[in-house]
Structures are given as structure tokens and as C-alpha cells.
Amino acid sequence: xxxxxxxxxxxxxxxxxxxxxxxxxxxxxxxxxxxxxxxxxxxxxxxxxxxxxxxxxxxxxxxxxxxxxxxxxxxxxxxxxxxxxxxxxxxxxxxxxxxxxxxxxxxxxxxxxxxxxxxxxxxxxxxxxxxxxxxxxxxxxxxxxxxxxxxxxxxxxxxxxxxxxxxxxxxxxxxxxxxxxxxxxxxxxxxxxxxxxxxxxxxxxxxxxxxxxxxxxxxxxxxxxxxxxxxxxxxxxxxxxxxxxxxxxxxxxxxxxxxxxxxxxxxxxxxxxxxxxxxxxxxxxxxxxxxxxxxxxxxxxxxxxxxxxxxxxxxx
Numbered sequence: 122x123x124x125x126x127x128x129x130x131x132x133x134x135x136x137x138x139x140x141x142x143x144x145x146x147x148x149x150x151x152x153x154x155x156x157x158x159x160x161x162x163x164x165x166x167x168x169x170x171x172x173x174x175x176x177x178x179x180x181x182x183x184x185x186x187x188x189x190x191x192x193x194x195x196x197x198x199x200x201x202x203x204x205x206x207x208x209x210x211x212x213x214x215x216x217x218x219x220x221x222x223x224x225x226x227x228x229x230x231x232x233x234x235x236x237x238x239x240x241x242x243x244x245x246x247x248x249x250x251x252x253x254x255x256x257x258x259x260x261x262x263x264x265x266x267x268x269x270x271x272x273x274x275x276x277x278x279x280x281x282x283x284x285x286x287x288x289x290x291x292x293x294x295x296x297x298x299x300x301x302x303x304x305x306x307x308x309x310x311x312x313x314x315x316x317x318x319x320x321x322x323x324x325x326x327x328x329x330x331x332x333x334x335x336x337x338x339x340x341x342x343x344x345x346x347x348x349x350x351x352x353x354x355x356x357x358x359x360x361x362x363x364x365x366x367x368x369x370x371x372x373x374x375x376x377x378x379x380x381x382x383x384x385x386x387x388x389x390x391x392x393x394x395x396x397x398x399x400x401x402x403x404x405x406x407x408x409x410x411x412x413x414x415x416x417x418x419x420x421x422x423x424x425x426x427x428x429x430x431x432x433x434x435x436x437x
Contacts (some may be wrong), residue, residue: 163396201374207351232338
């Protein structure tokens with residue numbers, strides 16, 4: 122891999138009697154596996170090729186967009202559209218303070234059961250969950266309602282799944298669980314091991330399809346006329362004023378970055394506008410981190426070295 126010996130200014134700032142090194146690029150990192158892997162890969166690529174100092178900072182989607190708007194962060198490695206369409210519309214379309222890479226990783230979002238669950242219960246469609254007798258098959262706490270994981274706290278998709286549950290009607294029969302993904306997948310592990318029924322939000326790219334024999338539940342094809350999705354940042358009554366009564370539209374994952382980076386670090390902005398990964402590559406990244414348990418920083422170093430030609434193409 123070619124290494125550009127670009128010299129960047131070192132900015133020192135005194136704070137409480139100490140001296141802190143300002144970072145050239147700050148990458149925001151939300152709380153799911155694929156974005157962590159991509160963030161570390163971008164960090165290594167930028168440091169290797171441009172000699173920049175790159176920092177990773179945890180944050181939710183809204184916080185990272187606000188930070189890109191203000192200049193406190195510069196990159197969101199994996200924005201899901203249409204999940205974060207409201208943030209795109211605010212910061213890209215209206216304010217123009219954030220730009221995005223048109224290259225996309227394709228994704229599907231669905232509700233899944235294990236194959237054994239389907240064989241035991243006969244469930245085949247999302248609408249089956251509106252039947253109290255079917256929902257009782259997923260009751261783990263004896264309250265007469267089923268339980269299903271719909272995503273992590275702070276995910277835009279979690280709010281959309283609440284809207285979908287209301288629109289279909291299974292919000293009346295199922296308890297919608299929000300929790301860290303690692304805990305949710307531990308529940309899937311336990312259900313498989315114990316021969317128990319389980320239903321949950323599933324998506325690609327993800328290693329869960331490599332670990333489990335999953336069956337996505339059928340539902341009507343995406344219909345834009347049946348989707349009017351608002352987020353809490355848009356409308357205080359977002360849930361009541363939204364609907365989503367069909368399958369998800371195909372999702373696309375993009376790199377977003379602060380527009381100000383085009384002047385502050387033009388070579389970095391140019392690279393971020395050209396990054397391109399496939400769904401298969403992101404699946405492999407997630408598997409390495411989540412199943413093989415590889416350290417993200419060490420894995421990113423190996424990945425960049427092994428994919429030198431691809432990484433070089435991002436800088437041309």
C-alpha cells in the first residue's frame with residue numbers, strides 16, 4: 122500500500138494545566154458491530170495513507186449528526202437509509218453541513234424466527250403475531266403476552282419497529298423489548314439450546330444468519346403509501362402520527378461526513394466520498410468481530426493490509 126507522507130498541522134491546546142493533542146479526524150461510532158468494524162478500518166486507512174491523527178468516539182446517531190454539524194465530529198461510518206432519513210433531510214438537504222458517499226452496502230430488515238420455532242408454532246407471517254394464541258407461544262414471563270426483541274435503545278430502526286407493531290396490531294399482543302444486541306443474541310442462543318420459541322428483529326449484514334437457521338416472516342411488500350415514519354426528533358407524538366404497515370424498503374448503508382472536512386482535510390473528504398464495501402465484506406467483518414471475537418483495532422490493521430488494493434482505490 123502506498124503511504125502518502127502528507128504533513129498535517131499539530132494543534133496543541135492547554136486544558137486544566139495539561140496539553141491535549143487535537144485530532145485531525147474524529148469518527149463517531151454507534152453501538153452495533155458492523156459500524157465498529159468499518160470505523161476502525163477507516164481510522165487505519167486514513168492514518169496510513171494521509172498521516173492523519175484519527176480518534177474514535179462513541180455516540181448515538183443523532184449525537185453524531187449534531188457533532189458533524191458543529192465540527193465536534195467528522196464522520197459517521199454507517200448511516201442506514203431510510204432509517205435515518207430524518208437526519209439526512211435535516212443535515213444534508215436542509216443545512217448542507219453534512220455530505221454523504223453515494224456508494225452503498227445493501228441491507229434487509231425483517232422479523233425472524235428460528236426454523237424450529239416455525240415448525241413448533243406454525244407461524245409464517247408477521248400478521249400471525251396479532252393472534253393472542255400465537256403470541257402466547259412467545260410468552261416467557263407468564264403475563265399472557267409474547268416477548269420479542271425489536272432492537273437496541275437509540276436505534277432509529279427500533280422506533281420504526283414500534284411503529285410497525287402498532288400498524289400491524291401486534292403491539293397489543295407482544296411486549297416489545299429494547300436491549301443491547303449482545304444480550305438479545307444471548308437470548309437467541311439460549312432459546313436454540315433449550316428448544317424454546319423466539320421471534321426477533323433481524324437484519325443484514327449480520328453474522329446471525331451464519332449462526333442460526335433463521336426464517337424471515339412474510340409480510341406485504343414495501344408500499345410507500347403505507348409508510349409515514351416520524352422519529353422523536355421530528356414530532357413529540359411520533360408514534361401516534363406514524364404508520365408502517367408493510368415490509369421495510371431495501372436499506373442502504375452509507376458513509377456520511379462533515380462538509381467542512383472538504384476544506385479542513387480535503388484529501389480525507391475525498392477518500393470518504395469514495396469508500397466502497399460489499400454486503401459480503403461487511404458480513405465477514407461482523408463475523409470476525411462478533412463470532413471470532415477479534416479485537417477491532419487489530420482486525421482493522423489486518424484487514425487493511427490484506428485488502429491493500431481496495432483501500433488504495435479509495436484514495437484515487
